[in-house]
Amino acid sequence: AQSVSQHNHHVILSEAASLELGCNYSYGGTVNLFWYVQYPGQHLQLLLKYFSGDPLVKGIKGFEAEFIKSKFSFNLRKPSVQWSDTAEYFCAVKPGGYNKLIFGAGTRLAVHP
Amino acid sequence: DAGVTQSPTHLIKTRGQHVTLRCSPISGHKSVSWYQQVLGQGPQFIFQYYEKEERGRGNFPDRFSARQFPNYSSELNVNALLLGDSALYLCASSPAEGYDNSPLHFGNGTRLTVT
Numbered sequence: 001a002q003s004v005s006q007h008n009h010h011v012i013l014s015e016a017a018s019l020e021l022g023c024n025y026s027y028g029g030t031v032n033l034f035w036y037v038q039y040p041g042q043h044l045q046l047l048l049k050y051f052s053g054d055p056l057v058k059g060i061k062g063f064e065a066e067f068i069k070s071k072f073s074f075n076l077r078k079p080s081v082q083w084s085d086t087a088e089y090f091c092a093v094k095p096g097g098y099n100k101l102i103f104g105a106g107t108r109l110a111v112h113p
Numbered sequence: 114d115a116g117v118t119q120s121p122t123h124l125i126k127t128r129g130q131h132v133t134l135r136c137s138p139i140s141g142h143k144s145v146s147w148y149q150q151v152l153g154q155g156p157q158f159i160f161q162y163y164e165k166e167e168r169g170r171g172n173f174p175d176r177f178s179a180r181q182f183p184n185y186s187s188e189l190n191v192n193a194l195l196l197g198d199s200a201l202y203l204c205a206s207s208p209a210e211g212y213d214n215s216p217l218h219f220g221n222g223t224r225l226t227v228t
Contacts, residue, residue, distance in 0.1 A: 006155075042221070043117070043222070044156075044219040046216045046217075046218075049216055090155050092155075099144075099168055100146070100158040100169055101217060102158070103148075103155030103157070104155050105153070105154050
């Protein structure tokens with residue numbers, strides 16, 4: 001079955017620390033990959049997406065993610081987090097030929113000033 | 114532009130009752146999808162509608178149904194509510210049918226509590 005795994009359920013960082021959130025998926029075919037963020041009290045928002053081409057994609061607010069096809073991974077990174085990055089982060093996969101997103105369980109990030 | 118709007122924002126129902134949740138997509142978007150987000154989990158796909166037709170259904174029982182209206186708004190109906198139906202129900206819209214690269218735009222959700 002298609003699934004998405006996010007390795008870290010809770011992450012606590014200090015401001016200016018670097019961030020990497022892991023995401024692995026199980027699907028052997030073509031995929032579109034997404035990271036969504038949910039700030040407290042707000043709706044899910046798109047951070048970045050990968051469809052094809054350069055496997056390193058840049059999103060909003062200084063986030064980037066790297067697609068490694070051989071590892072079925074799409075890890076999210078940010079060199080220096082801010083307190084305002086406190087949120088829940090969801091990795092999602094849209095398998096080719098499907099019209100639905102498959103989400104991971106999410107990672108809660110807390111950034112302390 | 115208004116985003117995806119959902120109503121109501123919160124709802125409390127008793128086991129066995131029926132509930133209707135509503136969603137208005139972003140103007141110009143013809144596709145609406147519904148997701149269920151149980152506490153501590155990621156959203157799970159329930160339905161997708163495009164041009165008033167069901168185009169996808171997730172692994173949910175027949176107690177769950179939906180429809181899309183000519184103005185592209187949508188309703189999600191759940192019959193015979195169970196405690197396990199307590200969740201945040203998310204509506205998302207996109208311009209096209211969903212097989213393309215368009216990302217989904219999500220609403221704030223309806224928090225359903227079943228007691």
